[in-house]
Amino acid sequence: MRRLVMWDIDYTLLRGGGVAAKAWKAAFTEVTGVAWRDTPIFGGRTDTDICAEVFATHGVTGCTHERFFARYIELVSEIRHEFAVQGTLMPGVRAVLDRLGDDPNVVQTLVTGNVPEVAGFKVAAFGLAGSFDAEVGGYGTDDHVRATLVRRSLERAGAKYGEPFHPVVIGDTVHDVTAALANGAVAIGVATGATPAAELTAAGAHVVLPDLSDLNAAVRALAG
Known part of the structure; x- marks a missing residue:
């Protein structure tokens, strides 16, 4: 799968x-x-x-x-x-996206509280848009509950590709972790936001990374 x-x-x-x-x-x-x-x-x-x-x-x-x-x-x-002027990419992101993009057993998408258009503006500003199948993402206009965004993304991916997927969610907040767990997904926490690693672990994250600068560790967590 x-x-x-x-x-x-x-x-x-x-x-x-x-x-x-x-x-x-x-x-x-x-x-x-x-x-x-x-x-x-x-x-x-x-x-x-x-x-x-x-x-x-x-x-x-x-x-x-x-x-x-x-x-x-x-x-x-x-x-x-x-x-692109005021913001910045988080450490290791581009390398991880590129490595996963070369893996035929991985489809990458966005599950974000942003509305779809703004999500697109953000990733495009850093040249990342080609890394994601945005059509099967989950967005802030889908529902007010974040767990629903994960479910919608899974449904869209299944409908588009005609196959079930093993879901993996990566995010920097407890909301990302709990949304993943509510859908039976692997929850990967990354402590690059305001939430400490210990809180992500306590929320039930299966793996918590300090950031994505360790390429092999990140890919191992995300791709299995």
Whole structure:
């Protein structure tokens, strides 16, 4: 059975340098007319979940999330060149993606809280888009619960390729780990974000790596 390796983006593959957050705040203010006053915790959460919290926290009830996301995507598109300037790839990422890309028993995709368009902007800014079958990914518009994103990705991969996959999820937060476990996936934690390695281990990650700079260790964990 081939492996479906589902990559988180932010602080797993790359740091976005605050570009998307800037667009998020601007879009919210433009669409709602309400001044931004409270920034939620973004790490490991879906954009749908974050959006619901932001609207509730700011007391906004008369504006649809669809209008917000449409403007948010437009604004990120306008400044997407800033990802490569303000952000950076995490250690070892490119080498690991290239090695797995050469393995016929691995399909790589994205399972991320980002909406699909913004996910695409981020990975394209660093020349990574060709590493992933984005069509079978799971995204922040699929559901507010991250575990559902993993399930949707598995369903899409099975439908496209006509075969079952052994699922592997890699991410930097407890949310990534618990979403993997909820779907019977191998959970690989990488301690390149705000969550310490010990917390990823305590959450049930099967393997926790300090980063992806050890190519052989990373590939062994992800590809088996």
